[in-house]
Amino acid sequence: MTATPLRLEEVHSYYGKSHILQGVTLTVGPGEVVTLLGRNGAGKTTTLKTISGLVRAAAGTISFFGADITAARAHVSARNGLALVPENRGIFGLLSVEENLKIAVRKGSVWTMDDVYRHFPRLKERRRNGGAQLSGGEQQMLAIARALLNGPKLLMLDEPVEGLAPVVVDEIVAQIRDIRSSGIPILLVEQNLAVCSELADRHYILELGRVAYEGSREQFIADAAVKDKYLGVGA
Amino acid sequence: MTAAILSTDGLGVRYGSFTALSEVSLSIQPNTIHSVIGPNGAGKTTLFHALTGRVRPSSGRIFFDGHDITALTDDRRVRRGLARSFQVTSLFHRLPVRENLRLAAQGRAPWQALKMWQSADRNREAITVADTILERLDLARVAGRSAEELSHGQQRRLEVGMAMASRPFLILLDEPTSGMGIDDIATMKQLIADLGRDHTVLFIEHNMGIVMDISDRVTVMQSGRKLVEGTPGEIRDNPEVRRAYLGSMMTGGRA
Amino acid sequence: MDRPIFHFALAVLVALLLPFFIRSGTLATEVLVFAIAAAGCNLLLGYTGLLSFGQGIFFGLGSYTLGLALIHTTLPLLPTLVLAMIVGSVVAIVIGALSIRRQGVYFVMLTLAFAQLFYFLAYTFSDITGGDNGLIGIPRRGIGPLALNSSWSYYGFVAVIFLISFAALQRIATSTFGRTLLAIRYNGERAQAIGFPVRAFKIAAFAVSGAVTGLAGALHALLIGIAPLSDIDYHTSESILVMTIIGGTGNLFGSVLGAAFYVIVSDTLSAIWPRWLLLLGALLVVLALYVQKGIWGVIESAARAVRGRRGGPSAMKADSAGSQR
Numbered sequence: 001m002t003a004t005p006l007r008l009e010e011v012h013s014y015y016g017k018s019h020i021l022q023g024v025t026l027t028v029g030p031g032e033v034v035t036l037l038g039r040n041g042a043g044k045t046t047t048l049k050t051i052s053g054l055v056r057a058a059a060g061t062i063s064f065f066g067a068d069i070t071a072a073r074a075h076v077s078a079r080n081g082l083a084l085v086p087e088n089r090g091i092f093g094l095l096s097v098e099e100n101l102k103i104a105v106r107k108g109s110v111w112t113m114d115d116v117y118r119h120f121p122r123l124k125e126r127r128r129n130g131g132a133q134l135s136g137g138e139q140q141m142l143a144i145a146r147a148l149l150n151g152p153k154l155l156m157l158d159e160p161v162e163g164l165a166p167v168v169v170d171e172i173v174a175q176i177r178d179i180r181s182s183g184i185p186i187l188l189v190e191q192n193l194a195v196c197s198e199l200a201d202r203h204y205i206l207e208l209g210r211v212a213y214e215g216s217r218e219q220f221i222a223d224a225a226v227k228d229k230y231l232g233v234g235a
Numbered sequence: 236m237t238a239a240i241l242s243t244d245g246l247g248v249r250y251g252s253f254t255a256l257s258e259v260s261l262s263i264q265p266n267t268i269h270s271v272i273g274p275n276g277a278g279k280t281t282l283f284h285a286l287t288g289r290v291r292p293s294s295g296r297i298f299f300d301g302h303d304i305t306a307l308t309d310d311r312r313v314r315r316g317l318a319r320s321f322q323v324t325s326l327f328h329r330l331p332v333r334e335n336l337r338l339a340a341q342g343r344a345p346w347q348a349l350k351m352w353q354s355a356d357r358n359r360e361a362i363t364v365a366d367t368i369l370e371r372l373d374l375a376r377v378a379g380r381s382a383e384e385l386s387h388g389q390q391r392r393l394e395v396g397m398a399m400a401s402r403p404f405l406i407l408l409d410e411p412t413s414g415m416g417i418d419d420i421a422t423m424k425q426l427i428a429d430l431g432r433d434h435t436v437l438f439i440e441h442n443m444g445i446v447m448d449i450s451d452r453v454t455v456m457q458s459g460r461k462l463v464e465g466t467p468g469e470i471r472d473n474p475e476v477r478r479a480y481l482g483s484m485m486t487g488g489r490a
Numbered sequence: 491m492d493r494p495i496f497h498f499a500l501a502v503l504v505a506l507l508l509p510f511f512i513r514s515g516t517l518a519t520e521v522l523v524f525a526i527a528a529a530g531c532n533l534l535l536g537y538t539g540l541l542s543f544g545q546g547i548f549f550g551l552g553s554y555t556l557g558l559a560l561i562h563t564t565l566p567l568l569p570t571l572v573l574a575m576i577v578g579s580v581v582a583i584v585i586g587a588l589s590i591r592r593q594g595v596y597f598v599m600l601t602l603a604f605a606q607l608f609y610f611l612a613y614t615f616s617d618i619t620g621g622d623n624g625l626i627g628i629p630r631r632g633i634g635p636l637a638l639n640s641s642w643s644y645y646g647f648v649a650v651i652f653l654i655s656f657a658a659l660q661r662i663a664t665s666t667f668g669r670t671l672l673a674i675r676y677n678g679e680r681a682q683a684i685g686f687p688v689r690a691f692k693i694a695a696f697a698v699s700g701a702v703t704g705l706a707g708a709l710h711a712l713l714i715g716i717a718p719l720s721d722i723d724y725h726t727s728e729s730i731l732v733m734t735i736i737g738g739t740g741n742l743f744g745s746v747l748g749a750a751f752y753v754i755v756s757d758t759l760s761a762i763w764p765r766w767l768l769l770l771g772a773l774l775v776v777l778a779l780y781v782q783k784g785i786w787g788v789i790e791s792a793a794r795a796v797r798g799r800r801g802g803p804s805a806m807k808a809d810s811a812g813s814q815r
Contacts, residue, residue, distance in 0.1 A: 016324075017387035018414025039480075040275050041413060041441040162275075191275060193481050208420075208442065232480040233272065233443055233455075233471055287683070313685035321683075327676045338673050341666065342685025349694060351667040358666055401685055 003066035005030060005154050005185040006051070011060035011070075013050045020046045022209035023060070028154065033176075033186045035196045037231060038206035044189045045087060047206065048156050051187075052084040053077050065153060081153030085160065089143040093132030097123055100131050100142055101149060109151025110182075116145045119178065137168035144175065155179065156187045161195055173198060193231070197221055205230045238301070240265040240435050241286070241317075241405055246295035248278075248285050255281040256459045259295070263405070268431040270446045271439045273456035274480050279439045280322065282456070283407050286437075287319045288312045300404060313342055318403035320394040322410040322439075328383035332374055332393060335382050336365035339400030368396045372426070388419030395426065399434075406430060408438035412445065424449060447471065455479065494660045497743040501656045504746055505649040512754070515641025516713065521753045522645075522652040523709045528733040528745035529659050530702030535731070536739035537668060538695045539675030544585055544601035545730045547608045548578040548700040550722020552707025557625040557717035558618070567631045567638075571651075571708050578704020579697045586696025590689060605727050612722045624718035628711055648709055655702060659742055662698060671695055703730075732770070736777060738784030747785045 006028040013021040020043045028034045036044050049055040051062055053074035062070045069077050078084075092100055101113060101123075117124040120141045126134065134142060140160055147155060160176070161169040173195055180186055180199070190196050196203060203220045205213040207230050215223065228234030241263040248256040256278045263269050271279050284290040286297060288309035296305045304312055327335050340361040341348055356362075369375045372392045377385060382393060391411060398406045411427065412420045420442065428449045430436050440446050446453060447467040455462045455470060457479045463470065470476055505522065512518040527549055534540045552574040559570040589600040612619045619625055630638055638644045662668050674681045674688055682688045711717040720726065729752065737748020752770075759766035781788055 015414065017390060018324075019387060019416055020414055022416065039441050039443075041410065227481055228477065232477050233447070289683070308687075310682050310685050310687045313683070318685075319683065321680075325677060325680045325683075327673050327680065329676055330673070334669070338670070338681070338686075339684045341670070342681075345670075345686045348666045348670045348686070349691075351662045351665050351694075351698070353665050354661075355664065355666045355669045397680070397684060 004028070004063070005032075005065055006187065007061075007063045008047075008051070009061045011047075011050060011062060012058045013046060013055050014058055015046070015055070020209055021050060021057075024206070024209070024211055026204050026211055026214075028185050028187050029201075031180070031183050031185055032201045033180050033188060033199050034202045034204065035188045035190055035200040036204050036206060037190065037193075037196065038212075039231060042206040043209045044206055045158055048084060048086075048158055048187070048189060051156065052082060054084075078150070081151065082156070083147040083150055083152035083154070084156045085140075085143045085147050085158065087158040087162070089139050091131040091134070091139050091142055093130065095131055096128050097131065097134070097142060098127040101127075101146060104146040104149040106149065106151050109149060111148040111151060113149070116149060119175065120145050135168075137164050137172065140164065140168075140172055141175065144172075144179075148179065152184060154185050154187065156189075158189045159191065160188070161190070161192055169195065193227070238265075239263055239298075240300060241437070242298045243286070244296045244298070246282075246285055246297065247293050248281050248290055249293040254459055256285060256292075257294075259456075259459075259461050261454065261461070261464075263435060263437060264452075265404070265435050266431070266433075267451040268427065268436045268438070268449055269452045269454065270450040271437065271454050271456060272441070272443075272446055273462070276458065277456035278459040279456055280409060281459070283319060283409055283439065287317065287407060310342075310345070313401050313403070314345070316402075316404040317407070318398040318401045318405075319407035320398045320409060320411060322413055324387075324390050324394050326382040326390065326393060326397070329381055331379050331381055332385065333362075333365055333369065333378040335393060336368050336396055336400050337361045339397040340364035340368075340402075343401040364400055364402065368399055371399075372396045373422075388415055388422065391415060391419070391423065392426065395423075395430075399430070403434065405435045405437065408436065410439050410441065412440065412442055420445070494664055497741070498653075498657060498660060500743050501653060501746055504750070505653060508750075509642065509645065515645045517753070517757055519641070519645045519648050519713050520710070521750045522648050523706050523713060524730070524733060524749040524753055525746040526652055526655050526709070527703050527706035527730050528737060528749045529656060529742050530699045530706065531730050531734040532737075532739060532742060532745045533659060533663070533671075533702070534695055534699045535734055536741070537663060537675060538671045538692060539678075540590075540692065540695070541598050541731070542589075542601045542696075542699075543598060543724070543727045543731065544582075544589070544605050545699070545703050546722055546724065546727030547585065547605055548582050548703035549707035549710070549726055549730065550608065550612065550717075550719075551581055552578045552704030553711040553717040553721040554612070554619055554625060555704070556708035556711045557628045560628050560631060560712075561625070567633050567712075571705060574704045574708035575701040576704075578707070579701035582696040582700020582703075583693055586693050586700075587689075590692050602724070602727075605724055609719075609723050612719055619717070619719070622719055624716045624720075625711075626716045628715050628717065630712055630715065644713065648713075651705070651709065655705065656742065656746070659698075659702065663742060667691075667694070732774065736774070736784055738786030740783070741786045744784050744786030747789075751785060 004027055008024055008026050011021055011024045024047055036047060038044050046055060050057050053072050057070050061068060064082055101116060105113065122138055123141055123145060126138060161172055176199060200217055203215050204211050212230055213226050239262040243259055243261045246256060246259040259282060273279055285292050288307055292305065296303055299315060299317055369378050374389060374393060385393065395408060395411060412423050424445050427436060450467050452464065453467055453470045454464045455476050462479055463473055463475055508518045508521060531545050534542050555574040555577045556570050559565050559573055585604050589597050592600055613621055632638050638647050670686060670691055674691055678688055707721055710721060733748040733752045734745055736751055738744030777784060
């Protein structure tokens with residue numbers, strides 16, 4: 001029986017004295033795509049940062065495939081297969097696409113450069129271009145590809161389709177679906193409801209630093225009141 | 236119908252090629268509590284920066300208390316009666332709480348602070364204002380402690396106090412309850428409602444409970460524009476607002 | 491430990507006791523002259539948070555002003571000192587107003603650039619300044635019937651001016667103005683957002699600092715009888731800063747300690763070892779790493795340890811190593 005890829009229990013974290021996460025409990029199961037929704041200020045990005053270790057959890061526990069990573073440093077978790085694609089993508093603008101990718105290659109990863117170029121033909125075309133010259137969508141693909149080259153055991157994405165044109169959104173959604181079918185569990189923070197409904201097995205909604213709702217794909221699609229209350233202005 | 240205390244006409248802010256705010260026309264009635272809400276990237280904080288003078292608008296005008304203040308710097312707007320609090324607490328952390336408020340009170344008449352020979356303790360007026368606010372904010376107990384020693388809730392209250400101390404007509408509060416626990420939120424909600432009695436309050440919030448409960452009017456922004464404005468009830472039932480928050484295929488909008 | 495009157499008493503003590511510990515009247519006077527300069531620098535650094543490499547400009551200009559006035563005019567001594575203060579202040583206002591258009595490192599670089607500019611101006615206009623040789627032959631005019639020819643009588647004169655300057659700076663530091671400068675140092679953005687025209691206050695701080703530093707420069711020229719080029723060069727700016735930092739940036743009396751330390755140590759060590767500046771550098775590193783509050787900070791900690799009680803929130807005087815705004 002495989003260990004749960006990710007489990008958070010009553011996690012609290014702060015920015016200085018600002019109490020952002022006030023007891024977050026959630027899980028990501030094997031092969032699942034789970035989305036984390038919520039209005040601005042609810043704590044979605046902080047949750048991802050706390051999991052990855054960029055922000056130190058003040059209380060609660062985080063376990064990654066059974067191992068306690070609550071106090072683990074970010075680079076250690078990353079080495080162990082916890083990949084985060086942040087909102088700002090983190091592309092090295094001065095390096096070429098190929099160089100950005102080569103840095104991330106890890107021995108023993110299921111994904112190789114060839115796999116990446118096959119999955120993201122656009123990146124192959126632009127492989128000699130500088131990172132800063134890419135469009136928003138291409139940068140997002142590069143960021144995801146880089147995470148894959150690391151051979152992640154869990155992938156976390158922070159608003160991957162924000163600010164992208166509909167056509168590009170479709171492309172990225174398709175790529176995420178492919179990644180999911182390769183078996184990697186995914187934790188997705190996203191505000192775009194259509195994207196969430198298409199991809200996710202389960203949804204969590206954060207409100208004021210806590211999980212206010214958990215539902216399956218079907219439950220979530222059907223429940224308009226919940227969406228209004230926690231994502232809209234229905235309070 | 237009374238004249239608006241604050242109004243803007245086609246206000247726009249551009250950072251290079253990026254348009255953060257465009258064609259925003261507002262009209263705020265005196266002694267009302269007016270909230271500004273909107274999804275990610277709506278431009279709410281940019282609006283505040285433009286209103287307080289921290290950034291210069293690329294287009295449009297701002298009128299306050301009958302005067303065109305578009306060209307005024309932020310410190311001069313404070314002296315006209317327009318004050319703000321910040322989303323990320325920005326106090327004089329090493330100084331005592333009372334001194335924080337005394338400085339904020341002094342800011343209404345800063346040229347008096349150029350008196351290099353007058354001891355600060357002789358500053359009766361500013362000290363009195365500071366003490367009054369300490370009482371009103373329930374911070375009198377910690378008046379002598381340095382600001383950084385306060386709890387988060389107390390610091391957020393002091394943040395609001397800094398805006399109150401210059402005795403403004405209009406107070407802008409940027410996410411006053413950010414990072415607060417339930418109890419502190421309730422206290423802050425009461426404080427804002429209370430402020431509305433003798434000030435005009437304009438505040439940005441994500442906590443819909445507070446927004447709907449205490450606002451007289453709500454302005455909804457999206458992608459740098461004013462989407463719609465109305466009473467809390469009108470906003471709650473408005474399908475455009477719903478769509479703005481819950482989205483369609485296109486996201487928050489910086490394509 | 492915190493009260494200004496106590497610090498003033500210490501300053502008086504220093505002025506009274508220096509002659510007993512230092513054989514040379516000239517050296518003792520030099521300590522007080524640089525104590526004034528360091529205190530002026532402290533107003534900018536410790537109170538306003540501005541790290542200025544331009545103090546040498548005001549020091550040197552004060553020096554030249556006094557020299558030119560005493561050589562070419564019949565102005566009595568006291569008015570020439572006032573003139574030096576005015577020149578220092580006006581130049582400081584101009585340089586300050588231009589430099590504060592940038593923040594942080596760029597501000598520092600601007601002050602440094604101005605320092606270099608004025609150095610080369612002084613070097614080039616050698617008809618006025620004496621260039622490399624400096625302005626020589628400055629007469630030590632007395633005040634009315636009071637002659638200041640002997641080194642100890644001059645020391646007495648400088649000691650009185652030192653105490654007056656120290657008291658004046660204390661007054662300024664504890665005034666509403668001084669408190670506003672502190673606020674600007676701690677959070678300039680918020681100071682602006684609560685209504686203070688921060689630029690104007692920073693320029694005012696420069697004005698005061700320039701006046702005080704100009705006065706120190708003038709006294710220095712009178713002490714050594716020449717206005718040397720070195721008074722306006724980079725090394726003077728640097729030394730004044732070092733004295734201020736070593737002494738402790740938040741406290742005016744710290745500047746006195748820093749100046750005393752630097753002047754006395756440089757005098758004794760330089761006779762023994764030509765590379766004594768190495769030691770000074772090492773000391774600065776140690777201070778930066780471990781004793782950020784400078785010599786005064788060490789004394790404060792020792793006093794607290796001896797008394798066995800914790801000092802309260804004493805942050806209403808600037809109490810830590812200067813930060814850049």
